[in-house]
Amino acid sequence: MWDDVGYLGPDFKPSTMKVATLRNVLCRHNIHYSSADTKKTLVDIFDKEITPRAAATLTAMGKIAPSSDGIVDVHQGN
Numbered sequence: 001m002w003d004d005v006g007y008l009g010p011d012f013k014p015s016t017m018k019v020a021t022l023r024n025v026l027c028r029h030n031i032h033y034s035s036a037d038t039k040k041t042l043v044d045i046f047d048k049e050i051t052p053r054a055a056a057t058l059t060a061m062g063k064i065a066p067s068s069d070g071i072v073d074v075h076q077g078n
Contacts, residue, residue, distance in 0.1 A: 005061065008054040014046040015039075022046060029057075 006012060007025060014022060022042040026033055031049045033042060050057075 005058065007050070008058050010054070012051075012054075014043045014050075025050065 007014065019039050019042060022039065026042065026045060029050060031045060033045055
């Protein structure tokens, strides 16, 4: 789901996500939550932490250029 950034869209409703997916998204954005939090609480956290930064996050992601730096070809013949 890392490639799916639909949840950063301006009209996205986090209440449509499953609890596990909400937790995954919050975790990937380094947003802390309690394991006891209900779906409503997770949606509220999403609305408070993810939604206001969504446009900036998409802009930043768009500026990342693919690179082969650090990739090692283990199939090189000796």
